[in-house]
Amino acid sequence: MTKAGKMPRTHSADLGQVDRKALAAAIEECFASTQVSTACADACLREQTIAELVQCVGTSLDSADISDATGRVLLRHTGHNGHLTRATLEACITACKACGDDCEQHTGTEHCRSCGETSRRCERACGELMTSLS
Amino acid sequence: MTKAGKMPRTHSADLGQVDRKALAAAIEECFASTQVSTACADACLREQTIAELVQCVGTSLDSADISDATGRVLLRHTGHNGHLTRATLEACITACKACGDDCEQHTGTEHCRSCGETSRRCERACGELMTSLS
Amino acid sequence: MTKAGKMPRTHSADLGQVDRKALAAAIEECFASTQVSTACADACLREQTIAELVQCVGTSLDSADISDATGRVLLRHTGHNGHLTRATLEACITACKACGDDCEQHTGTEHCRSCGETSRRCERACGELMTSLS
């Protein structure tokens, strides 16, 4: 776990009812998803089979952008707007699921296998944070 | 309307049932929201009353990040994953509503009044695109 | 020009020696570049000739990300750190030049022609702002 993942604990007074462990895990996985999806999209572009991977590149880029925004929103989480947190998590879960579904079809390619796994972890961590908010 | 707002029409074959006018309007408003919210957060920081504006800065930064990601996802829209488009629009509507609600409390400040109006336009444009998808 | 492009004028006291017209133009072009490059990368992916366009996709994605960060930094510009403004503009000029160089090789494709033009405008606007800072 990075320093960043631990960061939210430093202004603990604002966190209200949030499960801090679930929050830190979701933040960690969002930024891992951004990185791995960005790298996977780039690696797909360099495959000779790129013509078959274009949808995978698109869902990876979507997942990278949404995970990034979600990670930033969660890092700013104050417990005051649960509605925004939930809607953002739902978008991230949906984007990571789409990316995971696409990448899992190319498990013979190392970067897609890795990206599929990372996407599933992010989908799960965001789902667990969502559950803890209810 | 910028060139970017018109861009989606160039690969029209992929757009399926999407209302192209509503799509172009939502993209335009998402990027306007990113810019105006970023500038408003910065301008708030320079107000002597900053201590009263901290929540407004936070919702503006959230709105900037989510609008940016939403604009990028919509620019890549292919009509193949309506589920992702809807979840992303829902997050953007929620973020822009929160930013609009906060900024409208400071209409004596020009940047907050402008940001409140831009947030409402983005909230509305995303809502209209959402309706057109149903 | 959007509301966002006009935004910097609202906290004019901070802008020091900056040429406000050049600043507003650079901000406008940075966000146009982000949008058009994002859309161009996606449109390239849908071309039958994608195998020949992979480098163009890569430089477009780089340009989109750097233009976005540059636009955000310029929107926060306060005149206090000219060194950061210059280094950021230099990165943006370089990224837009690379994107323009690649896209101009595919002027038979409408989105590449449009993206090439937008990249050149951003490169030029950032260059003019840089000159005005010296």
Next chain:
Amino acid sequence: MTKAGKMPRTHSADLGQVDRKALAAAIEECFASTQVSTACADACLREQTIAELVQCVGTSLDSADISDATGRVLLRHTGHNGHLTRATLEACITACKACGDDCEQHTGTEHCRSCGETSRRCERACGELMTSLS
């Protein structure tokens, strides 16, 4: 080191003369910088002394955005455009230096001390990658 930091090695053929260890370290530090700077800006906003911290918030937000774009560009690094890599690294070094300089003035605040350290690590890692490119 995360999976993402290791990712570039999977398409090693493209990396040319790049020092892969320095590249992986710079990517890792760029994304750590994005996270810690985003969290630090938010935590500053919640300090009672926010009026004294506004410049620190601004440089943290700049650093977060530039580090994010730099990390994405480096993840796409192919060795084909050293000029872009260098200009981007230079912007990131400058942004992290500014953020480190500001945060180091508030070492009594835990999040600023942590953000100062992370910014220095990112500045150093980008500098080492830059040196290895020359």
